[in-house]
Amino acid sequence: MALPIEFFCSASPYTWLLLDALASSVDDIRAIVLVDPVTEWREVVIAALAANNRVISLQMTNATPQFAKFLPTSDQLVAAGVSYTLMMNQRDVFDSIRQLQLLSMEHHVDIAAIILLSEVAVEVSDIIAVGLKLPHNPLDLITARRDKGIMKQAVASRGLRVAKYSRVKSMDQVLAVMEKLAMSFPVVVKGFLECLPHQLIVTDMWKYNKNDRARYESAEICNPKDFLELVEYAMKVAEAVGVQQGAAHVELKATLRQDGTYTDPILIEVGARLSGGRKSTMAQAAIDNWNPFESLILSHCGSPCPASCGRYLVPQKFVRHVFFPIEKSGPVTEFVFNDSLETLHFSFKLVKVGDVVAATTDILSCAGFAWLVGRREQVDHDTAELVHSFDFTTEHSLYDNRTN
Structure with a gap:
């Protein structure tokens, strides 16, 4: 996860x-x-x-x-x-x-x-x-906030677990390095802790889901207080790479216990910036009296966060980010989904009819996205309707969830 x-x-x-x-x-x-x-x-x-x-x-x-x-x-x-x-x-x-x-x-x-x-x-x-x-x-940690290898060294120097990694000069070296490090697929090849001086505030937390068919399925907002072990690890990671101003996000994996909780967090990477995918906008929609953009500016100006902020911000509404991956290549002949759902906050299409597409390999190669916010039960209901209505057709193949 x-x-x-x-x-x-x-x-x-x-x-x-x-x-x-x-x-x-x-x-x-x-x-x-x-x-x-x-x-x-x-x-x-x-x-x-x-x-x-x-x-x-x-x-x-x-x-x-x-x-x-x-x-x-x-x-x-x-x-x-x-x-x-x-x-x-x-x-x-x-x-x-x-x-x-x-x-x-x-x-x-x-x-x-x-x-x-x-x-x-x-x-x-x-x-x-x-x-x-x-x-x-x-500045002495500036490379640790950007270079993924130096980042892991900085985090490991604080006694925190990090994933296996190695530097390669070309894709031809990847398989040899994987064998040397006893790594198996999947691997990552790389080419808001809202933060104020001496104060870290966990503003939002997201769980990414995937299925057997698609690398990207959905992302859901979480209550940080339900994942304290992971949050504490993430805060130590942010401190290790010198995050002291503005926003940052820590991406990690964790092991699922039989009781449904998570343990043994391990770093994927740090992004010393706002997270993409409208995360801040959706956190603002889910958390009462929270303006991430105002707080971002205050932090970079060296000003304190609004007094109402505690160490963790708790969402009052549920948010789900739904991905529309492309499974088959070809010219797009149809791309529709139900955009009149009660909890639909925003949707965005990356491709249109007439485009020639390839199968999804990363987030930017998805067909589009949708964001839903509201009561958990209603979001779950609308998500099912959204996925059911998703009809993405290419000239040589058909991907129609309504037949599933």
Whole structure:
């Protein structure tokens, strides 16, 4: 069982896409910087604006075509309320710091926090924060928050269990390494603890399920208090890799006991950022009086979490994230499911009729997703109806759950 536990260049140096009367004010304008705005960036912008912050985006270039379709355009950022958009070329941290310093001086912008919203922004964001004298995670552990091998070494040095791992230079070496380490399939090949200084808060916990047919089936929100052994392990992992600012999530596996509880947690990896898959948005829908995006900003600014936060946040509603995997390759001729269910919170299709698809190998190669929230009984009922209504047809094969 896998359990992610979430804690809390152009010639000119920058491009102005929005200016107004406030930009010429002699009083500094408080602002936050979003580095590589990807994961739930709209919600973070909304929270920032609600707290009277301006928003600066720092986007990375050269995204792969598969990933680029998830990135917002400059126009979309501005339409959502971003005041200034900057570009980071070839991960040039020095130039990014310079751009932000020039913006701050010329437009009286007081930058309060550097907030990362993607995996590739993990290491650069802390370095930028150091250059601007802003709150940041410890730099001596910066590689432990990104490099999966160094990450496991840092965790193991604290006496915590980690999965077997080895570095390989090519896929041709994988089978030989597996034999040497006595590993068997499945293996992982890698190419919110909501966190404040000296305070870790477990904001949401998710259990991933799979079946014999699909690698991805669903993810369900859990009550952290029901998994204290796993949560304590995850918090120690976060501390071991130096998570002190902002959000992070720890992915782990555990052994199921006969009594239905879990034990012997072992690390898969740490993501020193918000978890993907709308986890924060759905946690907000499930937990009363919880705003993960507001808390994310407060944490990066070095401010305390709202007083109502305890060590663990308990969901009052049940959430399930349903995956629609692709089982057979071919041109898509039909893709439908029931989108009028009572507990359906949001759904998203990654493919459309006419696309040529291959069988699902990772999350991004699924056909789509759906998120349901409400009473557990109603979510279970609607999940069954959703899966039953899922009709995904290709020219050379038929995947129709209604026949099951």
